[in-house]
Amino acid sequence: MINKKSNFATTAFLIVTMLLVQVTSSARTTSDLSKAAIIPRPVSITGTGGYFALKAHTNIYIRGESDELKQVGQYLADKLKLSTGYSIDVKTAATTPGSGNIYLTLSENNSNPGLGDEGYELIINKDLAMLSANTTAGLFRGIQTIRQLLPAKIEMASKQKGPWRIATGTITDYPAYSYRGTALDVARHFFSVEDVKRLIEFLACYKMNVLHLHLSDDQGWRIEIKSWPELAKHGGNTQVGGGKGGYYTQEQYSEIVNYAKKRYITIVPEIDMPGHTNAALASYAELNCSGKATELYTGIEVGFSSLCTKLEITYKFIDDVVRELSALTPGPYFHIGGDESHSTKREDYIPFINKVQDIVMAHGKKVLGWDDIAISSLKPGVVAQHWSNVKNASMAVGQGAKILMSPAKKAYLDMQYDKSTKLGLHWAGYIEVDSAYIWDPANYIPGIGKENVLGIEAALWTETITNMKEMEYMIFPRLPGYAEIGWTPSSGRNWSEYKVRLGKQAERFKAMGINYYPSVLVPWEATK
Ligand code: NGO
Numbered sequence: 461m462i463n464k465k466s467n468f469a470t471t472a473f474l475i476v477t478m479l480l481v482q483v484t485s486s487a488r489t490t491s492d493l494s495k496a497a498i499i500p501r502p503v504s505i506t507g508t509g510g511y512f513a514l515k516a517h518t519n520i521y522i523r524g525e526s527d528e529l530k531q532v533g534q535y536l537a538d539k540l541k542l543s544t545g546y547s548i549d550v551k552t553a554a555t556t557p558g559s560g561n562i563y564l565t566l567s568e569n570n571s572n573p574g575l576g577d578e579g580y581e582l583i584i585n586k587d588l589a590m591l592s593a594n595t596t597a598g599l600f601r602g603i604q605t606i607r608q609l610l611p612a613k614i615e616m617a618s619k620q621k622g623p624w625r626i627a628t629g630t631i632t633d634y635p636a637y638s639y640r641g642t643a644l645d646v647a648r649h650f651f652s653v654e655d656v657k658r659l660i661e662f663l664a665c666y667k668m669n670v671l672h673l674h675l676s677d678d679q680g681w682r683i684e685i686k687s688w689p690e691l692a693k694h695g696g697n698t699q700v701g702g703g704k705g706g707y708y709t710q711e712q713y714s715e716i717v718n719y720a721k722k723r724y725i726t727i728v729p730e731i732d733m734p735g736h737t738n739a740a741l742a743s744y745a746e747l748n749c750s751g752k753a754t755e756l757y758t759g760i761e762v763g764f765s766s767l768c769t770k771l772e773i774t775y776k777f778i779d780d781v782v783r784e785l786s787a788l789t790p791g792p793y794f795h796i797g798g799d800e801s802h803s804t805k806r807e808d809y810i811p812f813i814n815k816v817q818d819i820v821m822a823h824g825k826k827v828l829g830w831d832d833i834a835i836s837s838l839k840p841g842v843v844a845q846h847w848s849n850v851k852n853a854s855m856a857v858g859q860g861a862k863i864l865m866s867p868a869k870k871a872y873l874d875m876q877y878d879k880s881t882k883l884g885l886h887w888a889g890y891i892e893v894d895s896a897y898i899w900d901p902a903n904y905i906p907g908i909g910k911e912n913v914l915g916i917e918a919a920l921w922t923e924t925i926t927n928m929k930e931m932e933y934m935i936f937p938r939l940p941g942y943a944e945i946g947w948t949p950s951s952g953r954n955w956s957e958y959k960v961r962l963g964k965q966a967e968r969f970k971a972m973g974i975n976y977y978p979s980v981l982v983p984w985e986a987t988k
Pocket of ligand 1: 830
C-alpha cells in the first residue's frame with residue numbers, strides 16, 4: 461500500500477515536471493516567429509512554424525571581402541561564442557552556405573530601397589539564417605534581432621546549455637526616425653570610458669544610433685583641449701557633491717568614438733554655452749567679464765554662469781574648442797547647449813548664438829542646440845532639441861529647423877519613476893515606465909508633425925547619479941521603450957502589448973547583469 465502510493469506520487473511528480481519543462485522551454489523559443497518578443501518591435505514579421513538552430517559547427521558567412529563586413533560578422537561571432545561555447549568563425553562565401561549557418565549579405569546597388577540605410581531583412585528557414593541589408597549598419601541592426609530571437613542566456617559570458625533555436629520566417633524592418641539617441645551628462649558626475657562603453661552596448665542592443673555626451677557644465681569640464689589645457693586640468697577636478705571628477709584625454713575620447721562607430725552609433729559632443737560654463741570660467745580668468753576666475757562649483761543650482769559675450773577672446777576660445785573637438789568627432793553634429801542662460805542678457809544671448817552657429821559650421825559640423833536657441837536666427841540645417849519650452853520648439857520649426865524630441869516630462873531619464881524612487885529628480889514630474897512609452901514625437905506638440913522631427917533622444921542628467929549601477933537603474937527599463945518610439949511606426953506601438961514584450965526582457969537584463977527598476981506595471985517573466 462505504502463509503496464503503491466509513493467510510486468503514484470513519483471509518477472505524478474515526473475509528469476508534472478515534464479510538462480513544466482515543456483512549457484518553460486517552449487516559452488523560451490516559440491516556433492511562431494510572429495510571437496517573438498523583439499524590442500523595438502519590427503515593422504513586419506511572418507512566421508513559418510519551424511526552427512533553425514545554432515550547432516557546434518555553425519559559422520558566420522559573409523558575402524564579400526570588406527573589412528566592415530568582417531567586423532560586423534565578428535561582432536556577432538563574439539556575442540554567440542561565449543554562451544554557446546561553439547568555435548564560431550567568420551568566413552567568406554560567394555554562394556549560400558550549407559545547413560546550420562548564418563549568412564550576412566549586402567544587397568547589390570542598394571537593391572532594396574525600402575530598407576533604407578539601417579533596415580534589414582532576415583529570412584530564417586530550418587537550414588539557414590540569412591540577413592541582408594543595403595549597408596553594414598543595416599546588418600548590425602539585424603544582428604540585434606538575431607540576438608533577441610535566441611534564448612536570453614545567449615547574453616551570458618559563460619558557456620550555457622542549448623538548444624539555441626530560432627523560429628523560422630521572415631522579418632523586414634527599418635526605423636521610423638533616423639536619429640534615435642540617448643544623452644549622458646558626464647559633467648555633473650564623471651563616468652569612466654568603461655562605463656560609457658557599457659552604455660553604448662545597451663544602446664546597440666536596442667538599435668539606437670546616437671550617444672550625446674554633455675561634456676561641460678558648471679560642475680566640470682570633461683574633455684582635454686590642448687590649446688586650453690586648464691579646462692580639463694583645473695575645470696575637470698570636481699563634480700557635484702565634491703568628488704574628484706575627471707576628464708577624457710583626447711585619446712580616450714577617440715576610443716569612445718571608435719567603440720561607438722563599430723556599433724554604428726554616432727557620438728554628439730556638447731559644449732554648453734553661454735551659460736553652464738562655470739568650470740571654464742574657473743579655469744581661465746580672461747574668459748570672465750571681471751577678469752577674475754570664479755571658484756570651482758559642486759552644487760546643483762543652475763543659471764548663474766555666463767561666458768563674457770562681449771570679449772573677443774570668448775570667440776577665440778570657442779573656435780579652438782570647436783576646432784579640436786570637431787577634428788576628433790566623425791559624426792555630423794556639434795551641440796552648443798544654449799539652455800538656461802539666465803545670467804546672459806537676451807540682447808547678448810541672441811548675437812552670441814548667431815556667432816557660435818557660424819563657428820560650428822565653419823568647422824564643418826551641423827549645429828544642435830537646446831530649444832532655447834530658437835530666439836536667435838537659426839541658420840539652415842540647425843536642429844533644436846526640445847526639452848521644455850513648447851513655444852521655443854514651435855519658433856524653431858517656424859524658422860525651418862528640425863526638432864529633436866526630448867520632452868523632459870516624457871524623455872528625461874533622471875526623472876523619478878514615482879514618489880518612492882530614491883535617485884533622480886522630479887521637477888518635470890514622475891515618469892513611470894508606461895508614461896515614458898505612451899507618447900508620440902509626431903503629435904506631441906500641436907503644429908509639429910513627423911516631417912519636422914529628426915528623431916528622439918532620452919537624456920540622463922546626473923546631478924544625483926554617481927555610478928554605473930545607478931545609471932542602469934534609471935535607464936532600465938525605460939530605455940528599450942524610447943528605442944521603440946524611435947524605431948517602430950506609431951501604428952505598431954501599444955502599451956498593453958509592449959509591456960508583455962518588455963516583461964520578457966527581464967531574463968536578458970539578468971543575463972547582462974543590468975540593475976533595473978522592477979516596475980509593478982510590467983508583467984516580468986523572471987524574478988530579479
Ligand atoms: C535641464 C537642464 C540641465 C539639468 C536637467 C535636470 C536642460 C536642457 N538643462 O535640462 O542642466 O541637468 O534639466 O533634469
